Structure formats: C-alpha cells, structure tokens
Amino acid sequence: MNAPLRGIGWVTAAGAGRGRAGEPFAWEAGVLPRLAGHPVFDESVPRAGRMDEFSRLGFAAVALALRDSGLGEGREKRPVGVAASSTYGCLATDRDYFDTVVPHEGRLASPNLFAYTLPNCFLGEAAIRFGLTGPSLVVSERRPAGLEPLRLALESLAWGEAEAMLCGVCDLPAPAGLAAPQALPPGAVFLVLGGRPSASGCEPYGEVSVARGAGVCLDGAPVDSLFTLVANALAARARSPGRLPRCT
Numbered sequence: 001m002n003a004p005l006r007g008i009g010w011v012t013a014a015g016a017g018r019g020r021a022g023e024p025f026a027w028e029a030g031v032l033p034r035l036a037g038h039p040v041f042d043e044s045v046p047r048a049g050r051m052d053e054f055s056r057l058g059f060a061a062v063a064l065a066l067r068d069s070g071l072g073e074g075r076e077k078r079p080v081g082v083a084a085s086s087t088y089g090c091l092a093t094d095r096d097y098f099d100t101v102v103p104h105e106g107r108l109a110s111p112n113l114f115a116y117t118l119p120n121c122f123l124g125e126a127a128i129r130f131g132l133t134g135p136s137l138v139v140s141e142r143r144p145a146g147l148e149p150l151r152l153a154l155e156s157l158a159w160g161e162a163e164a165m166l167c168g169v170c171d172l173p174a175p176a177g178l179a180a181p182q183a184l185p186p187g188a189v190f191l192v193l194g195g196r197p198s199a200s201g202c203e204p205y206g207e208v209s210v211a212r213g214a215g216v217c218l219d220g221a222p223v224d225s226l227f228t229l230v231a232n233a234l235a236a237r238a239r240s241p242g243r244l245p246r247c248t
Contacts, residue, residue, distance in 0.1 A: 001154040001211075004204035005218070006164070007069025007192030008230055011035065011061050013185065018068035019205065025234055027227050029185045032172070035060050044075075045129055050112050051122075052093040058084065058122035058170035059129075061188035065166055066130060069192035070202040074131065080195070081134025081162040082123050083149035085141045085169050087184070089119030092175050122170070134162030144169070144184050146226025147216050150191070154210055157194045164195030169226060189226055205233040 008019035013030025016038065017023025035041070035056040040063040041048035051059065062082065071080070097113040115121065123136040135156055141148045146169045153165035168190030193208060206219040208229070215222050216229065219236075223229040 001158045002207055002209035003154055003157050003165075003193040004195075005191055005193060005206055005208050005233060006195055006202065006204050007065045007067075007071070008190075008205065008233065009061050009064025009066070009068050010187065010189040010230070011057055011064070012187035012189070016060060016064060018064045019230075019234055019237060020068050020202070025230060027185055027187055027189065027230075032057065032186055040064065045125075047125065050115075051125065052090065052096075052113065052116040054090045054093055054119070054170065054172050055116055055122035055125060057172065057188045059125050061168065061170065061190045062122075062126045062166055063130075065168070065190040065192050069164075069195065071164065071192065071195060075129070077131045077133050079134050079163040080130075080132045080166065081153070081156055081164075082126065082132065082136045082166040082190075083152040083156065084120075084123065084138045084167070084190075085144065085146060085149045086119050086138055087140065087144050087171050088174060088178070089138065089140075090117060090121065091178075092172055093117055095175060132166075134165065138170075145224065146184060146189065147223075147229075150193075150208065150216060150226065150229075151210055153193050154208070162194070165193050166190050167193060184225070184227070189230060191226075191230070205237060 012027045014026035040060050093116050097117050100110040120138045149167040153167035156162050156165050170188040171186050173186040210216045218229050
C-alpha cells in the first residue's frame with residue numbers, strides 16, 4: 001500500500017506549524033502552547049470556546065495539516081477521513097467531568113465537559129468544520145510510535161473508503177498521578193495522505209508505503225516513528241525547496 005504525503009501540521013511544545021510555511025519542527029517533552037487564541041479557531045468554529053484542551057489540540061493540528069496540503073478549509077462535503085492514535089485520550093477531561101459529578105451526586109454535572117468525554121470528539125469537530133465524510137477513528141497503540149494510524153489510513157485508501165486520509169497522534173501530558181509510559185511526547189502531529197493534486201500545484205513531500213509484514217517507508221527508506229517520517233520529509237523539502245511550492 002502506498003500514497004503521496006501531501007500535508008503536515010503539528011502542535012508540540014516547540015510551537016504550532018506546518019511543513020510548507022517553514023516553521024521549525026521539534027517534538028520533545030515540554031509545555032504545550034495555549035491554543036484558545038490560535039487563528040484556526042476563528043468565527044467559523046463557533047464551539048471553539050467550549051472545546052476541552054485535548055479537542056483543541058487535535059483540531060488545530062488537523063486544520064494545519066489540511067491547510068498545508070492545499071485541500072483548503074471549505075465546508076463542502078468531501079470523502080476525507082481521519083485515523084488517530086492516543087495514549088491518554090481525553091482522560092484529563094474525564095477527570096474534570098467527574099469532579100463536577102461526585103460532589104452533588106450528579107446534580108451539577110457539567111454538560112459542556114460531558115460532550116468531550118470521548119477521545120474521538122475532536123474528529124467530529126473537524127468533520128463538521130471541514131466537511132470530512134470519510135471514516136474516522138482513534139486507536140491506542142501497543143507501542144506508541146504514531147505508525148498504526150498511518151497503516152490504517154493507507155488501508156482505507158487502498159479499500160476505496162476515502163479519497164484522502166489524515167493520520168497522526170494527539171496526546172496531552174500524562175495526567176497527574178498516572179505512571180503509564182508514553183513513548184511519544186505530548187502534542188499532535190497529523191499528515192494528509194492521498195488525494196488529488198491540489199489546484200495550487202503543491203507537489204507531495206514523497207511517497208509513504210507499507211508492504212505486508214513490513215515497516216513503513218518514506219520514498220523507500222524505512223522509518224521507525226511518526227517523528228522520523230516527518231523529520232525526514234521536512235529535511236527532503238529543505239534540500240529541494242523549489243520542489244514544494246507554498247500552499248496558502
């Protein structure tokens with residue numbers, strides 16, 4: 001299975017960015033930026049102020065990846081799906097919600113927090129805003145590396161379930177008191193795979209592929225994590241900047 005890599009967007013402790021805009025990419029432990037005032041949350045996202053932090057994180061990275069791919073930000077329905085992985089999901093929001101349930105036996109439970117007590121809620125927000133009608137799901141990887149949602153995205157493309165697929169990871173820092181391991185730092189990183197060449201003329205970063213029983217490759221070179229894939233794709237762009245015209 002293979003597909004062109006057309007867009008990259010991220011929100012990490014180093015900041016938010018996308019591949020063609022030239023922002024530096026780093027994915028390491030640290031404090032994630034506040035997203036409430038980010039430009040992706042404009043008047044076209046009426047529920048932006050109500051979103052929990054986990055949903056804001058995933059939504060912002062998806063929006064940046066779509067913009068980077070040249071697919072645009074219209075509301076027209078299109079066969080684009082999303083496959084994501086998360087270690088902790090919306091656990092922080094679940095805890096906040098139950099903090100409103102327990103003291104008064106549920107009588108003052110927060111309906112706003114309840115609306116975001118599933119890890120796939122940000123996929124619904126993205127689908128509404130960007131007209132995504134393809135399959136959408138969140139999975140938990142046994143060994144978090146960000147490659148399982150990429151494999152699932154390639155499968156969906158191969159089966160004809162979508163014309164293009166977003167894939168990536170979304171995680172807040174581990175909630176206080178939870179000692180579960182996390183292989184990837186907190187943040188959200190999403191790619192756009194497949195799709196037709198955009199009207200803007202943006203060339204793909206390369207070809208992502210995976211063979212039966214084999215690992216993930218970018219232009220034939222194996223990658224061991226989503227971080228490696230993104231870093232290699234951006235390094236290739238830096239070596240040949242004229243190959244990837246900027247998408248706005």
